[in-house]
């Protein structure tokens with residue numbers, strides 16, 4: 001023991017004792033025992049408890065961990081140039097245009113609202129009613145396939161009678177799905193957007209007409225459209241900043257929705273898209289109500305039809321009781337972390353969205369028909385069964 005190891009830890013001492021002196025056969029046996037004893041608490045615990053537990057945590061929360069670490073591997077996109085938005089019902093259009101640095105036209109531009117429709121009948125009603133006074137032509141395309149390649153009924157065709165107010169101004173198209181198994185859903189989505197370009201040409205759109213490119217649930221406010229159709233010199237492509245809501249107007253998330261855009265149509269150049277196409281963003285231009293469905297069955301449909309179907313990692317995510325519970329809490333359907341670019345924002349947004357009791361500045365048709373759309377208003381999170 002006077003071999004210079006006397007400073008080592010107690011377990012090492014014991015091992016040195018046994019392992020250093022016994023006969024050869026005993027030596028290997030005891031060495032094994034020594035190794036096991038030496039590693040006993042540390043390594044064995046690590047191997048048989050922490051490693052499996054770690055794998056389990058990764059399996060259950062891997063996506064969360066990678067989202068949480070997102071600020072490390074992804075930097076935020078270039079910020080938009082956000083332009084101020086002036087509006088008051090009692091301010092004349094001429095003054096409003098001038099406040100934005102634009103002139104006023106002698107007559108308004110024609111306005112085309114083009115959407116790919118899935119199954120959002122209520123939200124489409126609120127959207128079209130909101131914009132109706134200023135829209136020249138409603139263009140709607142629906143497919144018998146979801147983006148994820150599941151067959152779907154032609155929901156708009158089955159509900160046409162609800163849209164009588166738009167009938168005389170509607171260009172409606174149907175496209176057959178390609179039903180490619182295992183394909184990236186973004187391919188089917190892109191395919192449908194190209195078809196929408198063709199439908200737009202059929203609808204009679206011309207140069208300098210305004211074209212609204214947005215999902216059905218991204219609703220520009222009527223006064224925003226009115227401003228842009230009346231003012232001269234507006235940007236060729238303008239993104240719209242919308243207020244983000246989840247499940248209903250009870251859960252206001254943030255004002256960071258930017259994908260909706262308004263274009264001054266250019267023949268041969270304008271292509272229907274849902275990604276970033278310019279750097280200019282008009283502030284406070286409407287509402288984006290995600291997963292704002294009346295029936296739990298529609299949540300289930302959307303969760304499966306969604307382009308991010310990989311987020312349904314466990315079958316219990318599709319349990320209707322869980323979905324109802326998540327809606328009333330303002331929590332996340334996929335148990336994900338907020339998609340943000342800084343730790344501060346991720347942490348600030350973790351957990352459920354606080355309830356909002358404001359129903360000020362919501363689409364007029366929604367308030368005028370509140371009994372019909374009760375589930376979209378604060379205090380009515382419980383969904384009807386069936387559907």
Ligand SMILES: *[C@@H]1O[C@H](CO)[C@@H](O)[C@H](O)[C@H]1NC(C)=O
Nearest residue numbers: 087088089090091092093361
């Ligand atoms: C708008 O103008 C009308 C007529 O001048 C006035 O009666 C009304 O109170 C004004 N509304 C607001 C919100 O200022």
Ligand SMILES: *[C@@H]1O[C@H](CO)[C@@H](O)[C@H](O)[C@H]1NC(C)=O
Nearest residue numbers: 144145151152174175176177
């Ligand atoms: C989808 O529509 C296309 C074209 O109308 C049709 O040929 C096809 O049979 C339909 N598929 C399903 C699954 O409904």
Ligand SMILES: *[C@@H]1O[C@H](CO)[C@@H](O)[C@H](O)[C@H]1NC(C)=O
Nearest residue numbers: 241243254255256283284285
């Ligand atoms: C958007 O949200 C931020 C942060 O809550 C706030 O400071 C800003 O005023 C909001 N902008 C609009 C147009 O509501």
